[in-house]
Amino acid sequence: MCSHLVFKRAIYYSFFSPPQCHCQYLLRFPLSTKTQPKELPFIADYLISSFGFSLNRALKASADSHLTTIKSPAQPEAMVKFLTDTGLSHSQIKSVVSLQPALLGYNADEILRSKVREMMEKGIPGEVLVQLFRYNPVVLQLQDTLARLLFWRDFVENKDKVLLKVISRNPFLISLHIENHILPRLNLLKEYGLSNNRHMVACLVTNYGLTNKHMVWVIGHCNLDHLRQILDLVEELGIRRGSKKFLSGLIAIANLSICKIKSNVEFFKNTYGWSQEEVCAAFRKYPLVLRLSEEHVRSTMNFLMSKVGIEARNIALRPLLLGCSIEKLIPRYNVLNTLKSKGLKKRCRLQLACLASEKRFREKYVMPFEKQVPGLSEAYEADVAAFGGKVPVSRNRP
Structure with missing residues (x-):
């Protein structure tokens, strides 16, 4: 019964009932509807005290099936010791647990130790394992973690420092299934002359976030039909397949829809009188020109034409100016x-x-x-x- 109804009924009885009934009724229906706080699950309290989790995050994490049965510090502390023995610092372990608290519920002896031992026997350096724990601990739950690591190590030509950069800058790349996601896209890229892994690796380890993000999208997520259409469009826009610029052109527009790309081409033609050849010339020199917003292009073109005195068609020969703010x-x-x-x-x-x-x-x-x-x-x-x-x-x- 709602508290306000209880209160109204209590008032009614105070006027129209004998005095002896008043206390009985109020005792039967207390005005306070507050419930006593429930005791925190052990693991939630452990996450709060040991790793600085907020109450809400700790409670949410404690509902994970790997953590619900933990009633003492023995299990999580065994995992923390394992992570320490692997080479992680206290701050790195805190980062790992923050990203993947369920890891504390895994049996380090039966699962992870055997995986780590196998990886080291195959020549995967400890530094790479540290980065895996730190940036993408969930990958260690996969059955074929070793096979994925060996694939990417071969992809970067067995250069461990490069592999470290790939993992740290693209933490979820290794989570993608090799057979289902990576190989079909790499094979399609090879059809268009993009068979040099070094160029793709350079995109994966660059500090330029847009290039990095789009390269991962191209080789791991992009719909194959869409990817083929984009590859054909890059060629139509004047960049020869197999050339060094071809990969740059692909990355610049890969995550745009075909309609959006063609709309951007028409915008330059209709607004500034560029010919198809001039659009292609601008794209070859600066592929990102076709992903600039119309608002940005209008303000920049207006300044370059009215203040600097450059003709619209001449800007197509110097498209990098459009990329400047x-x-x-x-x-x-x-x-x-x-x-x-x-x-x-x-x-x-x-x-x-x-x-x-x-x-x-x-x-x-x-x-x-x-x-x-x-x-x-x-x-x-x-x-x-x-x-x-x-x-x-x-x-x-x-």
């Missing part, structure tokens, strides 16, 4: 324009200036001219701040 373009253009107006630098290529790192740009275009143009550095920093960029660190000054 307005926050970088405007301050750097202003510096180059100042130097040119004062005759201090006759040839100022905006594209080269915008591709330079912040440090390199200041060293080449700002610092050498601060005496001839007093306040140049301050004006540049003010422009960067005004357009939402990061203000350069002043210690770079001579």
